[in-house]
Amino acid sequence: MDFLRPATLDEALAVKAERPGAVPLAGGTDVMVELNFDHRRPEALLDLTGIGALAEWSITDGQVVLGAGVPYTRIIAELGDTLPGLAMAARTVGSPQIRNRGTVGGNLGAASPAGDTHPVLLAAGARIEVASVRGTRLVPAEEFYTGVKRNALDPDELITAVRLPAARGLEQFAKVGTRNAMVIAVCAFALVLHPERAGVGAAIGSAAPTPRRASEAERFLAAELPWDTPGALPDSLKRRFGELVAGATEPIDDVRGSAAYRRHALAVLARRTLTWAWNDHQERGKSCA
Amino acid sequence: MRLNVTVNGESKQADDVWAGESLLYVLRERLGLPGSKNACEQGECGSCTVYLDDVPVCSCLVAAGQTEGRRVRTVEGLADGDRLDPVQQSFVDNGAVQCGFCTPGLVVAAHDLLGRVPDPSDEEIREALAGNLCRCTGYEKILDAVRSAALATEGS
Numbered sequence: 035m036d037f038l039r040p041a042t043l044d045e046a047l048a049v050k051a052e053r054p055g056a057v058p059l060a061g062g063t064d065v066m067v068e069l070n071f072d073h074r075r076p077e078a079l080l081d082l083t084g085i086g087a088l089a090e091w092s093i094t095d096g097q098v099v100l101g102a103g104v105p106y107t108r109i110i111a112e113l114g115d116t117l118p119g120l121a122m123a124a125r126t127v128g129s130p131q132i133r134n135r136g137t138v139g140g141n142l143g144a145a146s147p148a149g150d151t152h153p154v155l156l157a158a159g160a161r162i163e164v165a166s167v168r169g170t171r172l173v174p175a176e177e178f179y180t181g182v183k184r185n186a187l188d189p190d191e192l193i194t195a196v197r198l199p200a201a202r203g204l205e206q207f208a209k210v211g212t213r214n215a216m217v218i219a220v221c222a223f224a225l226v227l228h229p230e231r232a233g234v235g236a237a238i239g240s241a242a243p244t245p246r247r248a249s250e251a252e253r254f255l256a257a258e259l260p261w262d263t264p265g266a267l268p269d270s271l272k273r274r275f276g277e278l279v280a281g282a283t284e285p286i287d288d289v290r291g292s293a294a295y296r297r298h299a300l301a302v303l304a305r306r307t308l309t310w311a312w313n314d315h316q317e318r319g320k321s322c323a
Numbered sequence: 324m325r326l327n328v329t330v331n332g333e334s335k336q337a338d339d340v341w342a343g344e345s346l347l348y349v350l351r352e353r354l355g356l357p358g359s360k361n362a363c364e365q366g367e368c369g370s371c372t373v374y375l376d377d378v379p380v381c382s383c384l385v386a387a388g389q390t391e392g393r394r395v396r397t398v399e400g401l402a403d404g405d406r407l408d409p410v411q412q413s414f415v416d417n418g419a420v421q422c423g424f425c426t427p428g429l430v431v432a433a434h435d436l437l438g439r440v441p442d443p444s445d446e447e448i449r450e451a452l453a454g455n456l457c458r459c460t461g462y463e464k465i466l467d468a469v470r471s472a473a474l475a476t477e478g479s
């Protein structure tokens with residue numbers, strides 16, 4: 035096995051084109067577990083932590099370009115206000131040590147159905163910036179997850195960044211697990227409301243072969259929410275939203291939970307996050323008035 | 324490959340490092356620093372916690388090659404000669420050590436917390452230590468140790 039340590043992105047892309055079997059290594063919190071347990075013996079590791087550009091973020095025209103290698107701890111500390119949904123998800127990842135190393139690029143590379151950033155990226159309409167020696171392309175999050183632990187990357191491609199709108203909307207994330215730290219989600223849910231254009235993004239994690247949007251639930255909510263008269267929401271509306279979210283799932287029974295529990299819990303998370311986001315909407319309305 | 328890394332302030336070299344080798348393995352098996360413990364090798368227990376360029380990480384999940392040219396500080400690098408760091412002393416004084424296997428990782432994690440937050444709340448202590456497992460103490464004595472280390476460092 036070789037250890038390859040490119041200093042620039044161009045160098046890394048050239049290596050990846052020449053050696054598509056080289057496994058990218060960012061924070062290592064997924065890759066190293068597989069190596070330590072002999073689950074994987076790639077021909078080479080392609081360490082991306084020497085490439086400064088991947089560990090930066092910037093904001094242009096209301097779009098955040100978040101480098102694939104920015105660790106969760108920095109997302110929480112530096113982007114808590116700009117990307118509140120992603121920061122909420124980041125706070126629930128593993129432990130402080132894991133958040134100090136783990137990255138969104140790595141979460142996308144692993145493409146686990148239980149990865150915590152995926153529901154947020156889907157609900158926020160993120161685009162994944164992917165590069166190779168052939169050029170750069172932007173993959174909408176909903177086209178990125180192609181199967182259990184599979185993604186839309188070609189063998190010569192690397193994830194360079196995630197682009198998502200700096201929050202003007204109301205963002206929420208919630209996750210069910212057995213304790214407050216160090217848990218892989220039993221199920222997770224992200225919600226983004228855009229009152230200015232009556233838009234809704236809603237997505238589920240850990241309840242289908244891939245993370246996915248709950249499109250019918252999104253359409254229902256966009257049409258039914260009393261956007262301009264933000265009073266308390268009727269229970270019937272919240273319940274229906276929860277049912278539609280549960281209907282978007284395709285869960286399995288596994289060690290972390292049963293399919294029935296996941297469906298039930300997601301309906302609850304959907305109602306709860308809607309209540310929280312709507313409360314924030316009402317608060318904002320008051321402070322503008 | 325040959326690895327050059329600064330450990331506890333000293334430049335170190337290790338030869339014949341395998342590409343998939345962890346920093347933890349290099350520390351324990353090649354550099355004679357067995358303070359960082361190997362318990363799970365999957366990031367769950369925190370007993371291998373070290374500073375990498377001032378940031379606490381699980382050394383079992385860092386590839387040795389990723390530390391080329393960087394600074395590592397292990398539990399062995401906390402004491403000042405024979406004088407224990409206040410966090411270490413506090414673990415001893417408060418009975419926070421039973422079998423001791425989790426101690427090095429917890430000491431590094433607590434040391435980092437007090438470096439960032441000199442007077443942490445109980446929530447902050449629990450959050451900061453959430454990545455470190457202890458099978459013996461039930462954690463109460465560990466919380467006591469961190470609280471009293473905070474008081475001790477405040478006075479100094």
Ligand SMILES: Cc1cc2nc3c(=O)[nH]c(=O)nc-3n(C[C@H](O)[C@H](O)[C@H](O)COP(=O)(O)OP(=O)(O)OC[C@H]3O[C@@H](n4cnc5c(N)ncnc54)[C@H](O)[C@@H]3O)c2cc1C
Nearest residue numbers: 060061062063064065127128137140141143149150193366
């Ligand atoms: C103890 C523990 C707890 C965890 N808890 C959680 C949790 O609560 N929630 C959660 O979502 N995850 C969790 N994880 C999994 C892991 O931390 C996350 O998936 C993390 O985001 C991975 O990021 P990384 O930078 O460490 O990835 P790495 O391990 O470096 O890489 C992961 C995968 O992505 C690929 N990759 C990395 N960067 C790129 C890139 N730029 N381009 C192309 N491919 C790339 C790698 O080749 C590999 O296949 C946990 C892991 C551990 C060990």
Ligand code: FES
Nearest residue numbers: 363364366369383
């Ligand atoms: S040995 Fe590294 S976290 Fe357990």
Ligand code: FES
Nearest residue numbers: 422425457458459
């Ligand atoms: S003292 Fe034994 S594991 Fe903590």
